[in-house]
Amino acid sequence: MPCTDPIILIGTHRSGTTWLGDVFSRHPALAYFEEPRHVWTWGNAYTRDDVLTEHHARPRVKAHIRKTFDSFVRASAKDRLVEKTPSNTLRLRFIREVYPEARIVMVVRDGRSVLRSTDEIMSGGVPMSKVIGRARQTPLLEWPAFAGQAGGAVLRRLTGKKLAYWGPRPAGWRSWIGADHPDVILARQWAGCMTRALDDAEALEREGRPPILRFRYEDVLSNPRRVLGQICAHCEIDSPESILNYASESADPTRADKWRAELDGQTLARARPHMEPVLERLGYRWDERAPGSEGEALGAVEGESERLCS
Numbered sequence: 001m002p003c004t005d006p007i008i009l010i011g012t013h014r015s016g017t018t019w020l021g022d023v024f025s026r027h028p029a030l031a032y033f034e035e036p037r038h039v040w041t042w043g044n045a046y047t048r049d050d051v052l053t054e055h056h057a058r059p060r061v062k063a064h065i066r067k068t069f070d071s072f073v074r075a076s077a078k079d080r081l082v083e084k085t086p087s088n089t090l091r092l093r094f095i096r097e098v099y100p101e102a103r104i105v106m107v108v109r110d111g112r113s114v115l116r117s118t119d120e121i122m123s124g125g126v127p128m129s130k131v132i133g134r135a136r137q138t139p140l141l142e143w144p145a146f147a148g149q150a151g152g153a154v155l156r157r158l159t160g161k162k163l164a165y166w167g168p169r170p171a172g173w174r175s176w177i178g179a180d181h182p183d184v185i186l187a188r189q190w191a192g193c194m195t196r197a198l199d200d201a202e203a204l205e206r207e208g209r210p211p212i213l214r215f216r217y218e219d220v221l222s223n224p225r226r227v228l229g230q231i232c233a234h235c236e237i238d239s240p241e242s243i244l245n246y247a248s249e250s251a252d253p254t255r256a257d258k259w260r261a262e263l264d265g266q267t268l269a270r271a272r273p274h275m276e277p278v279l280e281r282l283g284y285r286w287d288e289r290a291p292g293s294e295g296e297a298l299g300a301v302e303g304e305s306e307r308l309c310s
Contacts, residue, residue, distance in 0.1 A: 015109040
């Protein structure tokens with residue numbers, strides 16, 4: 001029997017999706033697939049960026065993706081797919097075309113935390129185990145599209161040089177490299193990913209598609225049982241206690257504000273023009289400690305901050 005009603009976790013790079021995916025994986029009925037980029041890009045590997053829309057969801061592509069995920073769920077001896085791939089922030093329309101029935105949930109995180117964490121990754125380099133794992137997953141016909149990225153990551157790791165770029169590739173990403181300060185590149189990357197995700201979510205809902213639940217990573221860390229309870233209800237997950245218990249035990253609220261101690265004034269000044277409009281759209285305030293007000297549930301109220309589950 002084919003797998004239906006998958007749970008797709010949308011969140012840009014370094015926004016807490018790895019931890020959240022691990023939380024979902026604790027449920028005995030959920031088959032968790034971590035970052036299967038090769039599945040989502042099958043048949044579309046040679047695009048100039050990571051943006052995919054319904055026009056890329058050709059019948060053969062849709063059939064391949066659904067068949068691959070069906071096989072994964074069956075091999076896992078589970079009932080339902082849970083998946084997270086950061087570049088999918090740029091593919092909401094594509095995903096909705098492939099899986100009209102999917103339960104899509106979107107985590108948002110203060111972009112300054114994302115900038116700090118991404119810079120850390122770029123300084124340390126991509127682990128070779130990840131490069132090798134990705135290479136093994138990539139179909140042979142798509143190797144030329146992957147080889148350039150992999151080669152650059154390996155070379156910079158061997159030479160100890162900081163990566164020039166890492167993570168999802170919004171429209172225009174290539175023109176930033178060498179033209180903008182690294183802090184600006186990271187700010188534009190986060191803003192580009194989140195703007196695309198929010199715009200597409202709004203447009204899909206205006207078209208009458210199923211709602212996409214938005215929630216803040218910071219809120220999950222501060223009150224995991226309450227926020228994840230709302231998420232499980234939205235996804236219609238039966239008997240979610242294993243999820244709620246693990247989240248409560250492993251949530252670390254101190255992670256939310258690390259950027260305050262580690263980002264200097266110059267970095268923040270360079271990032272602010274690019275990040276602040278999107279942060280405000282999400283209910284964050286540049287000069288305030290906490291985002292928005294609590295108790296705002298997903299609804300039909302105008303404004304992204306009022307649609308955030310918290």
